[in-house]
Amino acid sequence: MELRIGLIGLGTVGTGFVKLLLEKHGHIKGRYGLDLRLVGIADLVKGSAYDERGLDLARLLELSEREDSVLAYPGAVEFQQLGSLDLVREDGVDVVVEATPTNLRTGEPGYTHIREALENGKHVVTTNKGPIALRYKELRELAARKGVFLRFEGTVMSGTPCISMGFECLRGAEITRIRGIVNGTTNFILTEMSKGMPYEQALRKAQELGYAEPDPTADVEGWDAVAKVMILANVFLGSQLTVSDVEREGITGLTLEDIRAAEREDAKVKLVADIRREGGHVKASVKPRRVPLSDPLAHVDGVLNALIFSTDTVGDILIMGAGAGPRATGQAILSDLLWIHAYLSGDPKKAPRALFP
Ligand code: HSE
Numbered sequence: 001m002e003l004r005i006g007l008i009g010l011g012t013v014g015t016g017f018v019k020l021l022l023e024k025h026g027h028i029k030g031r032y033g034l035d036l037r038l039v040g041i042a043d044l045v046k047g048s049a050y051d052e053r054g055l056d057l058a059r060l061l062e063l064s065e066r067e068d069s070v071l072a073y074p075g076a077v078e079f080q081q082l083g084s085l086d087l088v089r090e091d092g093v094d095v096v097v098e099a100t101p102t103n104l105r106t107g108e109p110g111y112t113h114i115r116e117a118l119e120n121g122k123h124v125v126t127t128n129k130g131p132i133a134l135r136y137k138e139l140r141e142l143a144a145r146k147g148v149f150l151r152f153e154g155t156v157m158s159g160t161p162c163i164s165m166g167f168e169c170l171r172g173a174e175i176t177r178i179r180g181i182v183n184g185t186t187n188f189i190l191t192e193m194s195k196g197m198p199y200e201q202a203l204r205k206a207q208e209l210g211y212a213e214p215d216p217t218a219d220v221e222g223w224d225a226v227a228k229v230m231i232l233a234n235v236f237l238g239s240q241l242t243v244s245d246v247e248r249e250g251i252t253g254l255t256l257e258d259i260r261a262a263e264r265e266d267a268k269v270k271l272v273a274d275i276r277r278e279g280g281h282v283k284a285s286v287k288p289r290r291v292p293l294s295d296p297l298a299h300v301d302g303v304l305n306a307l308i309f310s311t312d313t314v315g316d317i318l319i320m321g322a323g324a325g326p327r328a329t330g331q332a333i334l335s336d337l338l339w340i341h342a343y344l345s346g347d348p349k350k351a352p353r354a355l356f357p
Contacts, residue, residue: 006122007038020333157182
């Protein structure tokens, strides 16, 4: 079986995914019997390329790294000639991977890409938080109506499978609270600050490592965490929170003295996301808090993220792992694609072979 992929956005995440696909293509074919074929790319700045036989990933990466452009790829065209909306409507594309940057005000351009892809009967895998945070209910209903999959593992905790855990592993359980650390950049900065590194230097390091958003204000002022909180609340606690429903405070007002003061009380300062049911409502916040060393969240350092899911059947479950980075986010896309493959390869009377590990 083959899945033909159209990729929108060749920034840090898109490039990380292409690199991982190049590395894992053979393994995926051997283990899952799937030819994951990247047939098209559309990037507003770098240009567009399409080849139904599959693009040459190594060549694409080489060109994109050297000239910051896919335009040099044989047969590539300007974005205006093959735009993202042309790509999502292309017959030769089965799955659209949407990896454009998050916009938490409008959800664009990701929202339109995803809606058009679903309307055109394509499965969608996205890492873009805006459309899922703002329009999840509508997009989920559209996907269901069209009989296609909408997957978004990479939107929260990158490749650490917290979305799959909530969806697949906790089927039947009621999730009553989710609390944790969901922004890698700020956790990295706070960890470096606790070792004595000044704020600015720690932020630069996080940017160099590909953790930060294109505009790091989204990370340090807590907006990125707010987007993730909205996703978790709206997907798992059935709420319909808007941006203004989430209490928000970033880390820019914190000083080294605040961090030292917490340490004197056997605590660490963490940017904590908290979503809970309270009197029939869902309450959510993102705030720096003093977390006592007795709390597992106090030991989640660097770019690591962690979430504690409280449930009515198994109590609390902690999931911890990478929260950002191109390779980890590439893994999220890959696992969503393989999940789609596993379900598509099914026969209602037979367990699909691709579901066996
Ligand atoms: N900028 C985000 C973070 C990337 O630092 O966690 C993943 O959404």
